[in-house]
Structures are given as C-alpha cells and as structure tokens.
Amino acid sequence: MVKVLIVDDHRLFRSGVRAELGPQIEVVGEAEDVESAVGAIESLEPDVVLLDVHMPGGGGQEVLRRVLGSGAAVRFLALSVSDAAEDVIGVIRGGARGYVTKTISGRELTDAIVRVAEGDAVFSPRLAGFVLDAFASTEAPSIDPELDSLTTREREVLRLIARGYAYKEIAKELFISVKTVETHVSSVLRKLQLSNRHELSRWATARRLV
Amino acid sequence: MVRPLRGRLVAGVAQGAAAQLRLDPVVLRLAFVLLSVLDGLGVLAYAALWMFTPRERQGGPAPGRDWGQVAAYAVIGMALTAFGWLTGASSGGVGTWSIAVGGIGALILWQQAEPGRRQRWMTDAVRQVRRSWIRTGIGLLLVVVGAIGFLAAQGKLAEARAGLAFTAVVVGGIALIAAPWLTALWKELQKERRERIRQEERAEMAAHVHDSVLHTLTLIQRNAQDPFEVTRLARSQERELRNWLYQPKADADATVAAAVRRVAAEIEDEHGVPIEIVCVGDCDLDDGLRAMLHAARQAMVNAAKYAEAPVISVYTEVEPEEVTVFVRDRGKGFTMEEVPEDRMGIRQSIIGRMERHGGSARVRTEPGDGTEVMLTMKRERP
Numbered sequence: 001m002v003k004v005l006i007v008d009d010h011r012l013f014r015s016g017v018r019a020e021l022g023p024q025i026e027v028v029g030e031a032e033d034v035e036s037a038v039g040a041i042e043s044l045e046p047d048v049v050l051l052d053v054h055m056p057g058g059g060g061q062e063v064l065r066r067v068l069g070s071g072a073a074v075r076f077l078a079l080s081v082s083d084a085a086e087d088v089i090g091v092i093r094g095g096a097r098g099y100v101t102k103t104i105s106g107r108e109l110t111d112a113i114v115r116v117a118e119g120d121a122v123f124s125p126r127l128a129g130f131v132l133d134a135f136a137s138t139e140a141p142s143i144d145p146e147l148d149s150l151t152t153r154e155r156e157v158l159r160l161i162a163r164g165y166a167y168k169e170i171a172k173e174l175f176i177s178v179k180t181v182e183t184h185v186s187s188v189l190r191k192l193q194l195s196n197r198h199e200l201s202r203w204a205t206a207r208r209l210v
Numbered sequence: 211m212v213r214p215l216r217g218r219l220v221a222g223v224a225q226g227a228a229a230q231l232r233l234d235p236v237v238l239r240l241a242f243v244l245l246s247v248l249d250g251l252g253v254l255a256y257a258a259l260w261m262f263t264p265r266e267r268q269g270g271p272a273p274g275r276d277w278g279q280v281a282a283y284a285v286i287g288m289a290l291t292a293f294g295w296l297t298g299a300s301s302g303g304v305g306t307w308s309i310a311v312g313g314i315g316a317l318i319l320w321q322q323a324e325p326g327r328r329q330r331w332m333t334d335a336v337r338q339v340r341r342s343w344i345r346t347g348i349g350l351l352l353v354v355v356g357a358i359g360f361l362a363a364q365g366k367l368a369e370a371r372a373g374l375a376f377t378a379v380v381v382g383g384i385a386l387i388a389a390p391w392l393t394a395l396w397k398e399l400q401k402e403r404r405e406r407i408r409q410e411e412r413a414e415m416a417a418h419v420h421d422s423v424l425h426t427l428t429l430i431q432r433n434a435q436d437p438f439e440v441t442r443l444a445r446s447q448e449r450e451l452r453n454w455l456y457q458p459k460a461d462a463d464a465t466v467a468a469a470v471r472r473v474a475a476e477i478e479d480e481h482g483v484p485i486e487i488v489c490v491g492d493c494d495l496d497d498g499l500r501a502m503l504h505a506a507r508q509a510m511v512n513a514a515k516y517a518e519a520p521v522i523s524v525y526t527e528v529e530p531e532e533v534t535v536f537v538r539d540r541g542k543g544f545t546m547e548e549v550p551e552d553r554m555g556i557r558q559s560i561i562g563r564m565e566r567h568g569g570s571a572r573v574r575t576e577p578g579d580g581t582e583v584m585l586t587m588k589r590e591r592p
Contacts, residue, residue, distance in 0.1 A: 083456040103484075125523060129488035132527070136491065162488045163536045163582070164523025 002117045003028045005046035007037040007063065008079070009055045013102070017050065017079075020106030025113055033057045038066050041074055047117045051096060053080035053087045064094035077116045079109075085130050092192055098122025120182045121189035128161035131192060150188065157184045212266040219280050222266070223259045243283055247290040289384070292353075345386060352383030422450055442482045449475055466499055466533060467492040470526050473507045481514035484521050491528030496590040499533055501567040508559040509537040509583040517541025517581060532588050540580040546573065560585075 004027050006014050014030045021027065028044045031037035034057035041049060041063075049067075051060045060078060067074060076096040080087060088099050097116045100109065101124060112122040123131070135150050150158070153174075160170045167185075171178045211230045213222035224242060228235035245252030356379035426447040433439040453471065463469070467489035474485040495503075506524070513522045519541030527534050549556060556573060560583060564571040569587035 083452055085456075125486060125488045125525070129490050129525070132490045159525075159527070162490065162527075163525040164486065164521075164538045164540075 001026045002048060002113055003044070003046045004113060005029050005031065005037075005040055005044060005049045007031045007040075007049055007055070007060075008052040009033060010052075017109070020109065021113070022107065022110035025110055034059070034062045034066075037063045041067050041072065046074060048113050049074055049076050050079050050113070051076050051091070053078055053082050053091050060091050060096070061094045064091065064096060068095045075116050075119070077112060077122060079104075083126060085134075088127055088130055089134065089192075092127070092189070095193065097189065098124075099127045100124045101126065115182075119186075121185045123158070123161050123185055123188075125162045125164055128158040131188060132158050132162065150191070154184050154188050157181055158188060161185075211263055213260075213263050214266045217276075219275055219283065220256075221260045223256055223263060226263055226266075227259065239283055240286070243287045243290065246287060247294050345390065349383045349386035352386065353380055356380035356383060418454060423447060438482055442479065445482075445484055446475070446479050449478065463495070465492050465494055466503075466528055467526060469495060469503050470506065470524065470535065473503060474510060474524055477507065477510045477514055481511075483514040483519070485510065485514075485524055486521060487524045487526070489526045489528075493528045493533065493589065498567045498569060498587045498590060501563055502533065502535060502569055502585050502587040505560045505563050505571060505585050506535045506537060506583075508555060508563075509585070512555055512583075513537060513539040513541065513581065516544070519580065528589075530589075532586055534587075535585045536582060537585075538580065538582040543575045543577045543579050543581050545577060546575065 002025050004021070004025050006017055006027060007030070008014050008017075009032050011032070014032075018027050018030075028046050029040050031040045033055055037049070037051075037055075040046075049063075051063060053060045055063075060076075060080075064076060067076075078088075078091045078096040078099045079102060080091075080099070081102045082088070083101070092099055097119075098112060098121055100112055100122060104112070104124075115122050131150075132155065156174060157170055160173060165173065167178050167181045170181045174181075211226050213226045214229070215222060217235075218225055219239065224238040225235045227233075228238045231238075242252040242256050245255060356376045359376040359379070426443055430440050430443050433443065470489060471487055474487050477483075478485050493499075510522060510524065513519065517539040519539035521539075523536070523538045525536040525538075546556075560573070561571045564585055564587065567587065569585065571586075572584045573581065574584070575581040
C-alpha cells in the first residue's frame with residue numbers, strides 16, 4: 001500500500017484524483033496550499049506527494065524547497081495542467097521525481113505513483129521531449145561532461161518515451177529489461193537535477209519568448 | 211468669435227481665437243507670450259482682442275482659473291524677457307531670430323503632445339516649484355546674481371570672458387530650477403508607457419478569453435446532450451488555449467513544428483480523437499518536408515479513423531540532417547498483406563509519396579498491437 005498526499009488548490013480535482021486511483025494506493029490526506037502541504041507532509045508522512053505546480057503561496061517549487069531542504073525522505077510526483085517548459089523543468093530541478101499532466105488516466109497515474117514510490121523516475125512524453133530539446137540545443141562548453149550530456153542509450157529511451165511508448169514496450173523494443181529502462185530514466189533525471197549548467201533553466205524560460 | 215469662461219486663463223481670448231482657428235489654445239497662448247516679449251506686441255494684441263470680443267453667454271457663477279497654468283505662462287514670459295533683455299535679442303535684429311526659432315520649436319513640441327499631458331506639464335511644473343522651494347530659491351538667487359554680475363561686467367569691465375561666465379551662472383540657475391521638473395516628467399512618461407503596454411496585454415487576454423473560451427462554453431451548454439460533441443469542443447478549446455499560453459508563436463506555413471501541430475489539430479477536430487504532440491527542435495519547411503507533412507496527415511487520419519485507439523501520439527524530431535515523424539496508436543492494428551492493392555491510403559499517400567520525394571516510410575503494425583508509422587526526410591541544404 002502506497003501512502004499518498006494530494007496537494008492541489010482545486011477541490012474538485014482532488015476528489016476526482018482520489019476516486020480514480022487504484023486499490024494499491026491509500027490517500028492519507030489532501031492539502032490546498034503551500035502551508036497546509038508542508039504541515040501535512042510532516043504530520044502524515046506520506047510515501048508520495050502528488051504536487052500541483054501552480055498554487056497560492058509560491059506553488060509546487062516552494063513546497064519542494066521547504067520539504068526537501070529539511071531532509072525529509074518523501075518523494076514527489078508533479079501533476080499539472082501546465083505545458084510550459086519552465087514549469088516542467090523548474091519543478092523537476094526542484095526535486096520532483098516525475099512530471100505528468102492532468103489528462104493522464106487513473107490507471108496510468110496509479111502506475112506512475114507506484115513507480116515513484118519505488119524510487120524510479122516518471123517521464124511523460126512531453127517531459128522527454130523537453131529534455132531531448134534542452135540537451136540538444138545547448139552548445140556551451142560543459143563543466144562536467146558526464147552530467148551535461150546524454151548517452152546514446154539514454155537518448156534512445158527518451159525518444160521512445162516521447163513517441164508514446166510505455167516502459168515495458170521500450171524494454172521490448174531495445175531488447176533490455178524494464179529495470180534497465182528505469183535505470184536509464186533515473187540517470188537522466190539525476191543529470192537534469194544536478195547538471196549545473198544554467199542553460200537548462202535559461203533554455204526553459206527562453207523557449208516561451210521565441 | 212466669443213471668449214469662453216470655462217478653461218480661461220486670463221480673459222479667454224486665446225481660447226476663443228483658438229476655437230475660431232481650430233488650433234490648440236496652448237499654441238496661441240505661447241504665441242501671445244512670445245509676441246509680448248518682442249516689443250510688447252502680444253500684450254497690445256491681447257488687449258485689443260479682449261476689448262472687441264464679446265464674452266460667451268453662460269448661466270451660473272464663472273468657473274475659477276487654473277492659477278498653476280497662469281503662473282507657468284507668466285514664468286515662461288519672464289524667462290523669455292530676461293533672456294531677450296540679457297542677450298539683446300528683443301531689441302530687434304538678428305538676435306530676434308534665436309527667440310523666434312526657439313519659440314517655434316517649442317510650439318511644435320507642444321502641438322505634438324496630447325492635450326491632457328500638456329496641461330499636466332504646466333500644472334506639475336508649478337507644483338514642483340512650490341514643493342522644492344529651497345532649490346528654487348537658490349536657483350533664483352543664482353539667476354539674479356548672475357544677471358547683476360552680467361550687467362556689472364557689461365557696464366564696467368565689458369570683458370567677454372566675464373560675461374560668458376555669468377551667462378553660465380544664469381543657465382546653471384535655470385537648469386537647477388528645471389532639473390527636478392524634467393526628471394519628474396521623464397519618469398512620468400516612462401511610467402505611462404509601461405502602464406500602456408500592460409493595459410494592451412490585459413486587453414489582448416480579455417479579448418482572447420471572450421472570443422474563444424466563453425464562446426466554447428456557450429456551445430458546450432447548448433450541446434450538453436451530445437457527449438462526443440462536448441468532448442470535441444472542450445478538447446479543441448484546450449488545445450487552442452495551450453498553444454496560446456505555452457507555445458512559441460510560430461507561423462504554421464513556415465516551420466515544421468507549427469505545421470505538425472496544425473495538421474494534428476485539424477484531424478482532432480474532424481475525428482474527435484485526441485492527438486498528443488511532442489516536437490524536438492524546429493526548422494523551416496521545404497518541399498520534401500511539405501510532402502512529409504501530407505504523409506503524416508494521412509497516417510494520423512488512418513489512426514483516427516480505423517485504429518479505435520483512445521489517443522494518438524505524434525513525435526517530431528528535427529536533426530541537422532533529417533527530420534523524423536512518428537505517428538503511433540495503441541489501437542487494433544492490421545496486417546500489411548491483407549490491405550487491398552487498391553487502397554490508396556498507406557501505399558500511395560504515405561509510402562509512395564515519401565519515396566517520390568527522396569524520403570522513406572516504415573509501417574510497423576500487428577493485429578492487436580497498434581500501429582506506428584515512421585517517416586524520415588532529408589533536409590534541403592540552404
């Protein structure tokens with residue numbers, strides 16, 4: 001049983017998500033802004049927090065900053081209506097383990113929560129596209145080559161995610177195990193979070209202004 | 211011609227004349243001030259017009275004057291007089307021209323500013339002077355000292371150098387008086403500009419929400435009995451709003467990513483199946499890529515019409531050498547061999563078209579396992 005806290009400022013949406021989640025998920029609570037979210041995470045100790053990006057009081061990034069800054073062991077899955085690169089990249093770099101959009105089906109969301117609870121990363125096709133775009137379009141000399149570029153295999157995995165493949169389908173396509181696919185995605189997530197090239201954030205912001 | 215009472219500064223002569231000549235009253239007021247400096251002509255003209263022009267008939271008590279503006283004109287007159295007197299320009303000759311040219315320049319500037327702002331310039335100037343009276347006092351002192359010194363120098367020393375020095379003092383004094391007013395004016399203009407841009411953005415947003423979102427909501431209410439139509443309307447509105455909010459503005463006739471989005475939007479609208487699009491990179495369209503777009507459209511139409519899948523994924527990647535488009539569904543799939551020879555969709559519109567333009571198409575499908583069409587086209591070298 002995975003303990004989940006739903007953080008979103010729309011009550012209707014919270015109850016909708018609650019109703020859609022599968023039996024392996026237990027919703028331990030709900031929160032509607034940054035303050036109540038931080039409080040609920042401390043008192044309820046959920047395994048996974050479903051985090052909305054835009055909220056009163058600083059949004060999802062503020063929750064991430066305050067909770068992860070205090071060293072809590074909780075994992076975050078961002079769930080948002082926003083398609084903007086700066087929101088997606090921002091919340092991932094803030095420490096979320098995955099990003100899915102609110103159009104996701106209940107079954108897919110349940111899978112994503114279980115995956116995040118197990119320590120893996122969850123990429124939507126859109127996020128995979130952003131990562132490919134961001135790592136391809138920055139040509140500045142990198143400080144740490146290991147962190148600042150994707151391996152061929154990681155690129156292949158991301159491409160398949162962007163094409164709409166599920167992890168199982170990717171494994172079959174590349175003749176590797178699902179576990180290996182998860183390892184590649186987690187490695188990309190680590191690069192995304194740790195790569196200290198500022199271009200990544202700047203790319204995300206600049207993308208809107210083209 | 212009549213002299214109106216409302217908005218008059220002295221007797222309403224300038225305002226009445228301006229109405230007659232279809233000019234801005236400020237222009238005529240400044241003209242009167244200017245003429246007064248040149249041998250007092252303006253005062254005579256004003257007095258004559260005052261006597262011969264009847265007052266406008268109006269009930270009720272006469273409205274008050276804007277004394278701030280009166281004072282501003284008076285100060286301008288005095289400054290011009292002092293300037294003309296000191297430089298000898300007002301006594302005729304070539305020197306007069308400097309005042310005339312300066313005056314005309316000022317008039318043009320005034321004429322270009324909008325009336326409300328001009329009024330504020332005048333009133334604010336006086337308010338500024340009142341507020342920072344120490345600075346103004348020092349400035350005036352400098353002007354007076356400068357003027358006296360200038361006269362002394364002309365009378366006794368008659369040395370050009372000293373004269374210039376005192377002129378500099380006079381100019382310094384005037385600058386000191388005017389500086390805060392000018393900076394305030396500049397700030398005011400900047401603020402106004404920012405405000406205007408913000409207002410334009412807000413207006414654009416409101417227009418957008420009004421035109422499309424409200425319209426769609428009305429349509430949804432009207433079609434509440436038809437779930438397919440409601441879904442289609444909601445989806446198409448969502449797509450439009452998303453593009454407007456998050457996508458870089460691009461011309462759908464010019465670049466690959468924008469064109470793919472437009473094609474997908476059209477098919478979504480037509481068949482009611484959502485299409486998820488991911489684009490990596492972008493480039494300008496050329497003939498080969500246009501052919502690929504037609505092929506991609508056909509692949510999307512096939513998926514929407516026959517696959518019975520809940521969603522279609524489209525992935526476009528632009529690389530330096532080539533562009534690849536994947537159209538994938540998790541629908542029922544089919545067997546290539548069983549497609550009749552005469553079915554134009556896949557063989558002609560997709561594979562044939564791509565090969566004619568030097569690209570390639572690959573179709574992967576199995577019954578029950580969905581379909582994926584992969585299109586690749588070399589980019590034309592610019």
